[in-house]
Amino acid sequence: MSDAITDQTAPAQGRWWIGLFLVIAVLVAIRAGMGEGVGRVYVQTETTRYASTTNEQGRVAWxxxxxxxxxxxxIERDLFRTAGQxxxxxxxxxxxxxxRVSWDRTIGLWLAAFFTLAVFSFLAGDNPAYKFTESIVIGVSAGYWMVVAFWETLVPKLLANLAPDMVKAWCMPNLEGGAFNPxxxxxxxxxxxxxxxxxxxGRHVGRWPLAFVIGTFAGLKMVSHVESDIIEQVRATMLPMVAFGDDGSFAAWASIRNVLIIVGVLCTLAYFVFSVEHKGAVGRAARVGVWFLMITFGSAFGFTVMGRIALLAARFEFLFIDWLWLIDPKGERGMTVVATLVSCIVDMT
Amino acid sequence: MSRSIALLICLVGGLTMLVSPFLPMATGWANDVTDWFNILAAMAFVLGGGSLLKVQLMRLSARGPGWGYSAVTLLAFAVTLWVGLGKVGVVADPSAPMVPWSGKPDDEGSAFWWIYLYVMTPITSTLFAVLAFYVASAAFRAFRAKNLEATLLLATAFVILLGRTFAGVVLTGWLPDWASGLRLENLAVTIMDVFNTAGNRAIIIGIALGVASTGIRLLLGLDRSYLGGDA
Incomplete structure (x- = not known):
């Protein structure tokens, strides 16, 4: 049975990880015993009644x-409610x-917290919790995209054309048309x-659909890229090198900006021309192009780091606000943890 | 023969898409071809799921190290498919309350929605969030201002990072109005508006030219790598 979970993870490491997760579980249990407790999800059932009417064209509308x-x-739907509500x-x-408390959503919240911690645990090294979570997400992702492909594309675009009456009665009552399309x-x-x-x-039989997908995609992308990425980008680069403001006065900064953009685009494109040796004027232009590229990569790097840190902050928010109820920025809960701690200490003394 | 037909299908599919913007009568064909493409793309997801099933079942039957994870993957896959295709917990759409299957599989309250919200989203977003540590670690180890190019990259990254945060505003907030262009937040805007625009524009044009040339090679049958080596 140990083979089932051991891969590259050594047994000693496995024990260390189990110990760590137990410590986290104890800390969470302590936290759960304080104040209003921890992560619960509240819902309220919204009940709506629908009646049908038939219009002049004989169509039924609800x-x-x-x-x-x-x-x-x-029709009854459970909608989220806050702890404050x-x-x-x-x-x-x-x-x-x-x-009331929704137990299925509350279990989901705790499961999400476990998965979040399990993924974070990879920072300290590979471990069974991470591998378990990784296995889950592989299976779920494959299933998720298959389901989306089925309901979003195969049913409305394929089945609805092959068996419209069946699809209309089964899951798409508002389907337009209704004739078999050979x-x-x-x-x-x-x-x-x-x-x-x-x-x-299948290797030989699968060539034709593959050829169709590749040919169609190539044609589709050629049109869209040439239109939006070549024509539009070139058009956007055709800027006045001497710019004037609305009142007709010379706009120095706008002129410098336009010149820099034109020079930057041309020099960077010069760097991408590999059929000409990068010597002389072309070499100098390519060198300037590399500077522009480095600035572009630097800003892309900065934005990537910021995006990841924003995601990280969002995960911490989930852990500390939604799960542990440690902080309460929206004032949804009666007492913050700090207030609860103070009251506990006061009670003890 | 199979290879020639595949090349012909590739050419016809591509040409239909290419001529549709120029011939009004071809617009309908292009719409049909786009629908077929979408159907095949959806079928590709089914193919991917089938392939995952095949590989994981092989690992499971071989009982090699870590086979339990394959069982977990298969279970997660099967449960997601079951609740998604079966629309478990989905209530009927208000426009057709008499048809129980008319609701969307990812409507709030459904089991598929639950899996997306509490399993898929936390795991995928945490996986991306963890990259922040690796990006920072790699940058710390690899970024060295050895020459002008590396210095430009490093300096730009710092200006962008600081310029978009409160720290940047505080650090250079003391600069007088006549030098406000040098404040980090303004410098970041200038870099994005001018230098980043120019660099990105050239990259986009380069990519588009590459896409166009690769597309022509594929349609003309000069690039046949997708047909396999023994085609």
Whole structure:
């Protein structure tokens, strides 16, 4: 059984990690016993009734209806509520059930916290918790994109053309049209050929759909790139080298800016011309182009770091605000942890 | 024969997309071809899922080290597929409340939505967040102002990072108004507006030229690598 989880992780390391996660669990348990506790998700059930009306064209349309409407259909949805809203409802009517703890969402919150910590644990080295989380995300991602592809593309674009009546009755009642479209058999055939790649014979059969995908994508991208990335970018670079303001006066900074952009684009493009040796004037232009490229890469690096740090901050916010309830920037909870700690100390003394 | 037909399909598919902006009558063809492309792209996800299933089942049956993780992957995959395709917990769409399957699989409250919100999002966003540490560590080890180019890269990164934070505003806030252009936040804006615009524009034009030339090579059959070595 130990083979099931041991890969490159040594047993001693495994014990260390289990110990660390136990320490975290104890700390969380202590925190859970303080004040209002930790991570809970509240919901309120919203009940809406819908009644149907038939318009002049004979089409049935559903809209929200008042209570007691004959033939109305009721739909219930659980919507998120904050801890503050729960507290307000409790103080107004103790023991009320309108706003309540959602156990499935609360379990989800704790699971999300575990996954977050497990991924962070990789910073200290590979470990079973990280590998478990990694395995989960691989399976979930593959399943997620398959489901999205099925409901977003295969059903409305393929099945709806092949069996419109069935799709209309099953899941797309608002589907326009409704006749069998034999043209849809072509992508179906190509799709089946593509899926045959999973079989030993599929390597040869799968060439045609692959050729179609590559040819179509090449054509699509050629048009869009030439239009937006060549024509539009060149047009945007055709700037006046001597610029004037709205009042007709010479605009020095705008002129310098425009000259710098034109020179920068031309010099950087010169660097990308590899069919001419980078010597003399071309070499000097390419050198200036490299400077512009370095500044571009530097700013891209800066933005990448900032983006990652913003994500990191968001994860810490999740851990400290949503899960541990350690901080309360929105004032949703009755007592902050600091206030709870003070009251605990006061009680003890 | 199979290879020639594949090249012909590639050419026809590509040409349809290429001529559609110029021929009004070809717009409908292009829309059809785009739909087929989307269907095949969706089928590719199914192919990817099938491939994952095949590989993980092989690992599981081989019972090599770490086979338990393959079991976890398969379980996660199967559960996601089941709740997503079966629309578990999805309530009917308000526009058609009599049709139970009319709701979207990722509607709030559904099991698929739960998996996305509490499993996929935290893991993927934390994976990206962890990269902050690796980027910082790699930068610390690799960034050396050895020459003008490296110094430019390093200095720009610092200006952008500081200029977009409160620290940058505090550090150069003392500069007088006539030198306000040198304040870090203004310097960052200038770098983005002028130097970054010029560099990025040239890169974009270069990429577009590369895409166009590669596209022509593919459509003309000069690049046949996608057909495999023994095609």
């Amino acid at each position: 809209s929200a209806a008042a209570d007691g409407t004959a033939g109305a259909v009721t 729960f507290r307000a409802a409790e103080s107004a009517a103790p023991g009320q059930q309108a706003i 043209i849809a058999l072509i992508p179906l055939g190509l799709g089946i050929m593509l899926l045959s790649q999973l079989t030993p014979l």
